[in-house]
Amino acid sequence: MKIAPIDIPEPSVPPSLVHCRDLVVGYAGTPMLPPVTVQVRPRELWAVFGPNGSGKSTVLRTILGILPPVSGDYICHAQSLGYVPQRNEIDPAIPARVIDMVRAGVERNWSFISPMWTWRRREAIDDALGDTHIRQLTKEPWTHLSEGQKQRVLMAQALAGNPQLLVLDEPTSAMDVHAERSIFALLDELRRRRSLGVMVVGHNLGVLARFATHALFVDKDQAAVAAGPVREVVGGSAFVERFGRGVADTLGPANAT
Known part of the structure; x- marks a missing residue:
């Protein structure tokens, strides 16, 4: 008896909520950073980080549509977007x-x-x-x-x-470490429960590496950009050049799901 092979479908990849390809951000037509290529999908938590004044907020505002890109492609497939501003912007x-x-x-x-x-x-x-x-x-x-x-x-x-995509600008500023971890644990819970895509600007590398699935590292001074799974970004040359191999080696693993 001949048994026909069973076709097992390939696991589907969720469609992207945001797709930036060779996106150049800046002001008045002047580039601030090298081109950025990023795809944010449901259930991904993207940490946007870098030194102070490195261009994090500029990237975020461009993705939100507040600032026009200098060049490149930007497509937002998310039907709804939630933005959480810094608390100091609230009276x-x-x-x-x-x-x-x-x-x-x-x-x-x-x-x-x-x-x-x-x-x-x-x-x-x-x-x-x-x-x-x-x-x-x-x-x-x-x-x-x-x-x-x-x-x-x-x-x-x-x-x-x-929203399908939640964007937060430095949500844990002026918080102690315990409160900061609590907020990021909540973001991790939300992206799983609601199948959210999340982009969050932050500074605490240990917390970001622990809870983020992906990372976007920007460094205006070194004209460096790195994007992808958080382990790859933290172990990459742009990150190591800025923070050192010791910091990269001590950061914990990222979320895998």
Whole structure:
């Protein structure tokens, strides 16, 4: 008896949410960095890092569409994008409760003609509060929160819009190491639970290497860019030239899934 071979399909690769190919960022047509090629897919956590003033925020703003690229290709396939700004961009004395802040994340999609909108809106807000573990804080004033709690509120605000891609600009600045690890552990949890693509600017190399799946290293002074799986970037020549082989060897392994 002859048995026909069974065709086993190749594992599918999720489509990219953002695809930058030979993207050159800068101001007024003047390049700041070498070309950047990056593909961000669902369930990937990309750490964007480099020395102070290296061009991290410029890359982020270009990807967000705030700044036009100098040249290259940029395609955003994500149907929705959530942006979490630095906390110092939020008025520290804003007279709002946590629930008010999170509601603001869905107000832009409000519509009179959607009969299901009220229900969907409440569900999105409740999911965002639950996924960031701040349901118990809903009635708390913004001014009473710790830095870590404020960061979770801003993340919930972005998540209330049900984004496919979440972008965060230095979410752990002015935090102690424990709070910083807690925020990155939450990002790791969110990208798995919600199948999110995540891009986050950060500075703590140990925390980034522990929780990120991929990395984008930029260094304006050395005219260097490196992108890919975090282990490859941390072990690459651009990183080693800036931080040294010892630092590369001591950083922990990246997430594999």
